[in-house]
Amino acid sequence: MVAKESLRKIARMEQFIQTKKERLAVLRNMSSSISSPRFDDMPRNPNKGKSRLEETILKYIDLENEIKADEEKLEHEKLIILETIGKIEEPEYQTILISRYFKHQTWDEIANCLFYTKRWLYSLHGRALEKLDEKLMEF
Secondary structure (H helix, E strand, O other), X not given: OHHHHHHHHHHHHHHHHHHHHHHHHHHHHHHHOOOXXXXXXOOOOOOOOOOHHHHHHHHHHXXXXXXXXXXXXXXXXXXXXXXXXXXXXXXXXXXXHHHHHOOOOOHHHHHHHHXXXXXXXXXXXXXXXXXXXXXXXXX
């Protein structure tokens, strides 16, 4: 199923971006904290290179740029899927797919919203994925 794979790809991309944002928060904390001085009696090269703070800030900037690029890719993928979902004639199918994969609602929440049983919702979801598959093949 192309549809299910595409939707999973979007979910993985979202998780990956979230993980990078968590790493970014750690780097932000590291760059704002003061590291303790080192009291050892070993001589040091004054022209050793970058300081740890400078390295941390550079990593922060690089990661921030990676996140922006990943978010642009994610938005592009989401737009393609949303446009394809919009081509499905049945509004119920559109609602189910958008609620589940873009609003991240649980099956119970979607069932309550549409006044369906979960069993019927699963059936409609399967049909919606089949329709989305057809539309993606046309795309």
